[in-house]
Amino acid sequence: MSILNSIDVAAKYIREGKLVAFPTETVYGLGANALDPMAVAKIFELKERPSFDPLIVHIASIHQLQDLVLNTDERVHKLTEKFWPGPLTMVLPKSNIVPDIVTSGLPTVGIRMPSNEIALDLIRISDCPIAAPSANKFGRISPTTAAHVRKQIPNVDYIIEGGKTTVGIESTIIKLTDKGFQILRNGIITQEELETVVPFDGETAIEKLSAPGMLKSHYSPRKKLLIADSSSLDLDKSKAGLISFSGEVENGFCKVIRVSDRKDLKDYAVNMFEAMHSFEDDNEIELIIAEPVCETGVGRAIMDRLRKAEFNWRQA
Known part of the structure; x- marks a missing residue:
């Protein structure tokens, strides 16, 4: 593994079929040439990722979108004009050049254009679309710094150091239907924002596992994590860390990380995974408690991540 400052060198390795971890505005991605099935298999x-979980393809131009999908309608153009580059993934019918391994055999592919300049430059210089899930072991905490990548997948070929990500959670994923759009994964771009462009379809059944992040368990630390409620707040806090938002339930905890000084949900999203990593690495902490938030706007995405992070721990 090497940490590179040269995007040119990183792009060379992408073209050679190797894997490069790189920053986006959401989380760090583990990238390979999306048109090279052998590279994607790596x-x-x-990641130790199951083959049934599809990948997102990252592009740097609308021209690449047209190559990767069968067709785009006016709604796609309106969405790209408003939200790209940015943390929005659209699931669209794939063209034949997209290998089946990328889409887990599905006839659709998730595509987004990141806003992070390092990511865009890497795609442009590599001269190919880049398939990239989060740069971590499957099901574990998403990486928002290069250090998080090194901790979980130290044997990746190369890492581009790009500082801390600015959004902190994975992109919103949508799929278009005859009635509008479905949300397959909540993110920083909210349903309300999307509805200013395309109607929301809350009626059409959502296909299972048609996009990343749809499993019940995901984003999980190695230490027990629970969402704060009457039962978890009654547990012994002497070796517990609190991911705090409101500042109202901090008493008695061994350590507290407050994710926002101004009770801003976007701050929570930016700092949530970093707080999980910090407590996971802290030898004094045996239990992580995360404060819940109202499920409006960005709060939907936050609670989606927290529920999936605690899922296996709640079952234990």
Whole structure:
């Protein structure tokens, strides 16, 4: 593994079929040439990711979108004009050049254009679309710094150091239907924002596992994590860390990380995974408690991540 400051060198390795971890505005991605099935297979192997979980393809131009999908209608153009580059992934019918391994055999592919300049430059200089899930072991905490990548997948070929990500949670994923759009994964771009462009379809059944992040368990630390409620707040706090938002339930905890000084949900999203990593690495902490928020706007995405992070721990 090497940490590179040269995007030119990183792009060379992408073209050679190797894996490069790189920053986006959401989380760090583990990238490979999306048109090279053997390179994409290495992503699944290194992440220990099940083959039924499709990947997102990252592009740097609308021209690439037209190559990767069968057709785009006016709604797609309106959404790209408003939200791209940015943390929005659209699931669209794929063209034949997209290998089936990228889409887990589905006839659709998730595509987004990131706003992070390092990511865009890497795609442009590599001269290919880049398939990239989060740069971590499958099901574990998403990486928002290069250090998080090194901790979980130290044997990745190369890491581009790009500082801390600015959004902190994965992109919103949508799929268009005859009635409008469905949300397959909540993110920083909210339903309300999307509805200013396309109607929301709350009626059409959502296909299972048609996009990343749809499993019940995901984003999980190695230490027990629970969402704060009457039962979890009654547990012994002497070796517990609190991910705090309101500042109202901090008494008695061994350590507290407050994710926002101004009770801003976007701050929570930016700092949530970093707080999980911090407590996971802290030898004094045996239990992580995360404060819940109202499920409006960005709060939907936050609670989605917290529920999936605690899922296996709640079942234990």
